Amino acid sequence: MQRIDIDGVPVFAAEGSGRTTAVLVFGVGLRDETFAITEVTHLVEHLAMSALPRTHLRCDAVTDVDTTTFSATGRPEAVGAFLEGICRALGDLPTERMDLEVGVLQAEGCARGYSTLGALWAARFGLAGPGLVGADGPGPEYLTEETVRGHARRWFVRGNAALWCSGPLPAGLRLPLPPGPRPVRVVPPARPQTGPVWTAGHGGVGLLLTCGGAGDPALRVGVDVLERRLRDAARHARGLSYAVDSRALELSADRREVAVVVDARQGCEGAVAGLLWQAYAQLCEQGPTEAELAHAVAGFAEELDDERAVAESELADAAYCAVSGLPFRPVGEVLAGWRTTTAERVAAALRDTWATAILSVPGDAGYDGPGDPVQWRPACGVHTSLPAGETFRPSPLARLFDRQRRVALVVGDRELASRDADGDVHRIPWELVEAALPTADGRAALVVGRERCGVFVDEERFGRRAVAAVRARVPADRWLLRPAAREGALVPAT
Numbered sequence: 445m446q447r448i449d450i451d452g453v454p455v456f457a458a459e460g461s462g463r464t465t466a467v468l469v470f471g472v473g474l475r476d477e478t479f480a481i482t483e484v485t486h487l488v489e490h491l492a493m494s495a496l497p498r499t500h501l502r503c504d505a506v507t508d509v510d511t512t513t514f515s516a517t518g519r520p521e522a523v524g525a526f527l528e529g530i531c532r533a534l535g536d537l538p539t540e541r542m543d544l545e546v547g548v549l550q551a552e553g554c555a556r557g558y559s560t561l562g563a564l565w566a567a568r569f570g571l572a573g574p575g576l577v578g579a580d581g582p583g584p585e586y587l588t589e590e591t592v593r594g595h596a597r598r599w600f601v602r603g604n605a606a607l608w609c610s611g612p613l614p615a616g617l618r619l620p621l622p623p624g625p626r627p628v629r630v631v632p633p634a635r636p637q638t639g640p641v642w643t644a645g646h647g648g649v650g651l652l653l654t655c656g657g658a659g660d661p662a663l664r665v666g667v668d669v670l671e672r673r674l675r676d677a678a679r680h681a682r683g684l685s686y687a688v689d690s691r692a693l694e695l696s697a698d699r700r701e702v703a704v705v706v707d708a709r710q711g712c713e714g715a716v717a718g719l720l721w722q723a724y725a726q727l728c729e730q731g732p733t734e735a736e737l738a739h740a741v742a743g744f745a746e747e748l749d750d751e752r753a754v755a756e757s758e759l760a761d762a763a764y765c766a767v768s769g770l771p772f773r774p775v776g777e778v779l780a781g782w783r784t785t786t787a788e789r790v791a792a793a794l795r796d797t798w799a800t801a802i803l804s805v806p807g808d809a810g811y812d813g814p815g816d817p818v819q820w821r822p823a824c825g826v827h828t829s830l831p832a833g834e835t836f837r838p839s840p841l842a843r844l845f846d847r848q849r850r851v852a853l854v855v856g857d858r859e860l861a862s863r864d865a866d867g868d869v870h871r872i873p874w875e876l877v878e879a880a881l882p883t884a885d886g887r888a889a890l891v892v893g894r895e896r897c898g899v900f901v902d903e904e905r906f907g908r909r910a911v912a913a914v915r916a917r918v919p920a921d922r923w924l925l926r927p928a929a930r931e932g933a934l935v936p937a938t
């Protein structure tokens with residue numbers, strides 16, 4: 445692997461003959477957005493691609509949780525023209541196409557669906573950072589040109605980019621990105637927990653663990669053994685027939701979120717969740733057997749037989765580490781680490797994650813949880829009592845005749861709270877309001893909080909003063925303008 449520098453962008457290249465594959469990576473993704481501007485990275489990506497002339501080149505762009513990539517495969521000169529075109533477009537986005545590309549994103553959004561990973565990350569972080577992957581934001585139609593350009597200016601810069609290239613490096617390649625440093629990425633605080641919890645989420649069954657940096661192989665080996673145990677269980681109980689996968693999300697050099705996700709057959713999710721938890725708890729307690737350890741190492745070594753695939757995945761990893769500020773480890777070094785890991789260290793590494801474990805199960809699985817000591821945790825920040833503050837209620841007559849109207853709204857100094865007809869209290873501290881979406885007539889707004897609580901504040905139930913009081917407390921940048929109201933109107937109609 446060769447490392448060079450082109451226009452201030454690190455380039456990782458492995459020369460070869462024939463076609464060129466090149467991938468331009470940026471250290472920005474959904475985790476760098478906020479709920480109010482969800483999909484802004486994806487829109488930047490679409491606008492940049494839309495600026496390029498149509499070619500026969502095989503090219504693609506992907507916005508993921510922590511990276512955005514532009515890739516092309518073909519003749520070196522065509523790949524070079526693609527990369528240069530993308531860099532120029534990112535420096536001056538064709539925002540006149542925004543309405544069109546917003547429409548495309550809306551169409552894609554319909555088909556996106558919820559993933560198990562998104563559910564797990566949302567259970568950890570709420571509507572922030574990686575937690576946004578599982579959430580539908582207000583929608584790309586709420587994004588303004590200023591927001592989109594500002595996002596591109598901050599994140600799609602030289603200091604936050606890297607290129608990897610396999611095959612002939614395009615002659616005279618230019619990467620004319622705007623100058624700028626790699627922005628500091630914020631890791632949102634995790635929702636507090638003092639021991640393992642289980643929760644109901646979208647997607648399939650999954651387990652999420654917080655652990656240290658990728659430098660320690662013990663946890664990776666442990667997760668590998670956990671996956672193998674689940675696959676073996678599936679073979680012996682075919683009725684459950686599930687697929688097992690894992691994903692590590694590097695949040696910083698010393699913090700990872702490792703997820704094990706299981707796609708269970710419909711109706712079997714509860715049983716599969718039970719098996720997943722049992723396998724994890726057993727490994728924490730006893731660690732893997734020597735045979736399992738040897739099997740995991742042999743499996744990893746076997747994956748390295750495909751030389752071209754390994755070379756490309758190392759290039760991709762080097763580019764990823766460059767934009768993420770993480771140390772790069774050649775795959776041979778990683779394997780050596782696996783070989784020297786002991787069963788005791790694997791068990792210890794898994795036990796270290798115990799108090800951070802989140803088990804997510806589909807809400808309709810009819811599952812009662814793994815039992816003690818795994819505590820149930822609701823999907824949002826539910827409380828039992830209302831805080832102090834100005835209280836608004838529907839009229840006594842309305843409350844008398846309609847159970848659904850036995851609700852209350854409190855506008856306090858520190859938070860907004862509502863009690864629903866079931867008696868559950870949802871509280872949103874003002875600084876954790878992620879967005880307030882007013883209705884077209886301005887007579888109501890949905891306030892969405894970091895912990896995924898949604899409070900609907902409307903004149904009809906709570907009166908005009910309640911809506912005005914909430915409006916006055918919500919941080920200005922979180923009170924979103926309706927797309928149609930953007931032009932001219934600075935405040936929504938009241």
Ligand SMILES: [Zn+2]
Nearest residue numbers: 824825870897
């Ligand atoms: Zn809530």
